Amino acid sequence: MKIGFIGLGNMGGPMAANLAKAGHQVTGFDMADVAIDGVSMVASGAEAAAGAEVVITMLPNGQILRAVADQVIPVMAAGAALVDCSTVDVDSARAVAGQAAEKGLLFVDAPVSGGVGGAAGGTLTFMAGGSAEAFAKADPLFEVMGQKAVHCGEAGAGQSAKICNNMILGVTMVATCEAFALADKLGLDRQKMFDVVSTSSGYSWTMNAYCPAPGVGPQSPADNGYQPGFAAELMLKDLRLSQQAAESADADTPMGQLAQALYAQFVEDEDGQGMDFSAMLPRFEKRSRS
């Protein structure tokens, strides 16, 4: 398939490389000067999109997605599909979907879970929103770049699923870290805490698979000085998207709101910038109740 790929950063680079390795003809564009195995780089997004059956974007945010969509939609042929894999706000996903539909194009919002390891290994999970026809067109490419693709509903449903998942993740990480800090102050051994919680009703992905306490549970960023992993600022971005969506949908999300405020404080006023999002634990360790 002839594919245009725009945004070849930490995630987009290896995703594009996997498509090229699978035999697709991939033309790429990035603002930065990057070289990706098997991908022919061109000088603009419009050039990458012209003549492509599918254009994939993997960009930092919704504002940039909207700007790129303005450049590529006019040059895409009717029936081609625009597949946005970035994590962006639901409103931007729906706006670009509308713009694509006006031009007779298919659109899928397909944010991913799995991080840079999943992008490199072709094991991402895609959560997709769009028509059945649009999903069917993109699905063979999801199979190359990932291990699972869930068609969640109409345009915007993929982003909705992603930010709800990551709101749970952020809230759960905060809860796991504050519980470890409380356990410390109660004199409870961390290994015992893990042994109990990971097999009791407090278990979660953040405790069992990504334990924020160094030396406890499976290997995680906590065992590597809290190098990301999944950076605290990316968690803050996703929590902000969840609260923006909650605001526009009039949903009451007090735990998400509190998690957003904690990550904002951690990243913007404390030392969380550049740390893994599980570094909330050393943050709580330093604090007292009053």
Ligand code: NAD
């Ligand atoms: P990144 O910053 O490494 O890559 C983004 C790329 O987009 C950069 O190479 C940048 O030069 C390029 N870019 C920016 N503006 C552009 C424009 N106008 N035209 C063309 N290229 C442009 O970020 P990333 O880690 O690859 O993340 C990409 C998206 O994936 C984000 O929305 C992020 O939230 C999401 N995501 C990231 C992870 C992760 O673990 N890194 C996991 C899941 C989802």
